[in-house]
Amino acid sequence: MPLDDFPIRLELPVLWGNQDLFGHVNNCIHIRWFESSRVAYWDAGIGELMKSAGNLGPILANVTCNYKSQIRYPDTVHVGASVRKLGRTSLTMEHVVFCENGDRLAAEGQSIVVLFDYDKQRPVRFPAEMIATIEEIEGGPVGG
Amino acid sequence: MPLDDFPIRLELPVLWGNQDLFGHVNNCIHIRWFESSRVAYWDAGIGELMKSAGNLGPILANVTCNYKSQIRYPDTVHVGASVRKLGRTSLTMEHVVFCENGDRLAAEGQSIVVLFDYDKQRPVRFPAEMIATIEEIEGGPVGG
Amino acid sequence: MPLDDFPIRLELPVLWGNQDLFGHVNNCIHIRWFESSRVAYWDAGIGELMKSAGNLGPILANVTCNYKSQIRYPDTVHVGASVRKLGRTSLTMEHVVFCENGDRLAAEGQSIVVLFDYDKQRPVRFPAEMIATIEEIEGGPVGG
Amino acid sequence: MPLDDFPIRLELPVLWGNQDLFGHVNNCIHIRWFESSRVAYWDAGIGELMKSAGNLGPILANVTCNYKSQIRYPDTVHVGASVRKLGRTSLTMEHVVFCENGDRLAAEGQSIVVLFDYDKQRPVRFPAEMIATIEEIEGGPVGG
Numbered sequence: 001m002p003l004d005d006f007p008i009r010l011e012l013p014v015l016w017g018n019q020d021l022f023g024h025v026n027n028c029i030h031i032r033w034f035e036s037s038r039v040a041y042w043d044a045g046i047g048e049l050m051k052s053a054g055n056l057g058p059i060l061a062n063v064t065c066n067y068k069s070q071i072r073y074p075d076t077v078h079v080g081a082s083v084r085k086l087g088r089t090s091l092t093m094e095h096v097v098f099c100e101n102g103d104r105l106a107a108e109g110q111s112i113v114v115l116f117d118y119d120k121q122r123p124v125r126f127p128a129e130m131i132a133t134i135e136e137i138e139g140g141p142v143g144g
Numbered sequence: 145m146p147l148d149d150f151p152i153r154l155e156l157p158v159l160w161g162n163q164d165l166f167g168h169v170n171n172c173i174h175i176r177w178f179e180s181s182r183v184a185y186w187d188a189g190i191g192e193l194m195k196s197a198g199n200l201g202p203i204l205a206n207v208t209c210n211y212k213s214q215i216r217y218p219d220t221v222h223v224g225a226s227v228r229k230l231g232r233t234s235l236t237m238e239h240v241v242f243c244e245n246g247d248r249l250a251a252e253g254q255s256i257v258v259l260f261d262y263d264k265q266r267p268v269r270f271p272a273e274m275i276a277t278i279e280e281i282e283g284g285p286v287g288g
Numbered sequence: 289m290p291l292d293d294f295p296i297r298l299e300l301p302v303l304w305g306n307q308d309l310f311g312h313v314n315n316c317i318h319i320r321w322f323e324s325s326r327v328a329y330w331d332a333g334i335g336e337l338m339k340s341a342g343n344l345g346p347i348l349a350n351v352t353c354n355y356k357s358q359i360r361y362p363d364t365v366h367v368g369a370s371v372r373k374l375g376r377t378s379l380t381m382e383h384v385v386f387c388e389n390g391d392r393l394a395a396e397g398q399s400i401v402v403l404f405d406y407d408k409q410r411p412v413r414f415p416a417e418m419i420a421t422i423e424e425i426e427g428g429p430v431g432g
Numbered sequence: 433m434p435l436d437d438f439p440i441r442l443e444l445p446v447l448w449g450n451q452d453l454f455g456h457v458n459n460c461i462h463i464r465w466f467e468s469s470r471v472a473y474w475d476a477g478i479g480e481l482m483k484s485a486g487n488l489g490p491i492l493a494n495v496t497c498n499y500k501s502q503i504r505y506p507d508t509v510h511v512g513a514s515v516r517k518l519g520r521t522s523l524t525m526e527h528v529v530f531c532e533n534g535d536r537l538a539a540e541g542q543s544i545v546v547l548f549d550y551d552k553q554r555p556v557r558f559p560a561e562m563i564a565t566i567e568e569i570e571g572g573p574v575g576g
Binding site: 160161163164165167170172 | 448449451452453455458460
């Protein structure tokens with residue numbers, strides 16, 4: 001899936017210190033990049049709605065990463081995020097990491113995020129306004 | 145699955161700096177702990193065999209983590225690793241993270257690791273000796 | 289200065305992932321360990337006093353690290369912290385990192401920490417009770 | 433000292449995950465940024481010369497950071513590096529971190545780096561060619 005299919009896109013420099021003993025970017029860094037793209041998604045509107053809807057917040061339930069090719073310093077990565085599934089109280093976000101060197105997919109994966117009501121201490125349904133914002137970001141309806 | 149079912153077990157302190165803005169251990173740290181338990185597995189014999197068998201090394205193809213409960217500083221975690229599936233050229237390792245506070249499962253997940261021949265630049269079959277060592281560590285046969 | 293001269297001491301495992309491309313523990317990790325020992329110092333009594341004295345908290349003004357010898361995985365480090373100077377509104381904490389392999393000093397350094405009143409948004413004098421607790425931890429008077 | 437006085441300048445995004453429990457960028461991250469600017473300095477010519485001059489490499493002897501103001505997500509930092517002192521076998525590099533929010537200095541510090549001959553296992557004098565390259569980058573002579 002090309003980067004253009006991801007409505008949220010970050011451009012991030014690879015730091016020398018992101019590499020491990022094997023001479024390529026350490027596997028934990030991809031997970032940090034996924035996190036950065038998740039937060040960028042919230043920043044595009046959902047985060048504000050979570051606050052205004054009460055004491056709501058996202059809880060990460062699962063993260064998965066498929067490492068497709070190695071990334072070395074120096075390089076710049078482009079991280080994409082897109083909500084692919086919108087359940088009652090959770091959503092599935094897809095992530096990709098493309099690197100400029102070789103113009104290739106370096107990793108792809110997903111996060112499952114639960115919408116949590118911290119006052120009631122339980123998951124809550126996505127409010128209609130939040131669904132509308134996600135579908136606006138995605139440019140169309142998102143399946144359940 | 146209790147920690148005792150994992151032949152490789154690490155005891156690691158939670159550092160204050162492992163926490164993020166939300167006041168609990170950041171999701172990337174679990175992935176680092178998984179890595180630590182993978183390396184501890186190699187240290188138990190497989191790593192030596194990889195070197196002696198030629199220019200072989202493990203390549204991480206996938207990592208998955210299910211976050212079950214939040215971990216706060218101060219605490220100590222116990223990370224377990226076990227090879228649950230042994231394919232022709234890859235294996236699936238299961239990881240668990242238990243924390244002492246509340247004596248509970250904090251996360252569980254898995255890694256898929258490919259055995260790679262760096263000279264031939266392609267995946268290779270697990271040598272019989274390596275399978276034997278894994279099954280010795282696991283205390284019995286591992287399914288494919 | 290031997291580790292025994294440091295009243296706060298932490299034993300921390302070196303993780304494989306603490307290493308960088310050069311094959312030894314990355315320079316940022318020592319700073320994280322310093323932080324861990326600073327927090328352990330607060331945990332020994334000062335932290336409680338900060339809270340009970342109002343909206344007080346420590347602000348890190350400076351950190352310095354002298355790297356004395358390289359640390360490789362696997363190893364265990366012992367990190368020591370001691371308050372060496374107690375000014376009106378700031379203190380100087382000394383840190384050491386000893387590693388078990390070779391039983392040697394790997395790093396030494398210091399942190400300068402300012403006691404900050406978040407309500408008044410300015411540094412405040414150390415309360416007598418806090419000075420007493422520090423001198424109790426140190427086993428004697430601390431110079432200014 | 434303004435950013436323009438630093439010949440090596442990096443623009444780096446602040447990641448959400450760079451923040452700690454206190455809600456601002458964790459003190460270890462500045463040290464990572466210093467490292468990134470050091471490596472960027474080597475990349476500007478010194479690194480190549482180290483390799484061509486034999487088995488030479490930089491060893492970090494000391495790092496110091498003065499934290500001047502807090503950085504919060506989202507923001508972009510500009511990290512500058514400049515060699516301020518050039519000794520026989522070591523150099524002192526100055527670092528600054530400016531953040532765009534508030535257009536202010538967030539941190540300043542320095543690294544002391546020793547030029548090391550890995551074959552002879554001892555520090556070596558900076559070759560004339562390396563000094564010339566540093567002074568070319570700096571736009572003038574660098575004091576000892």
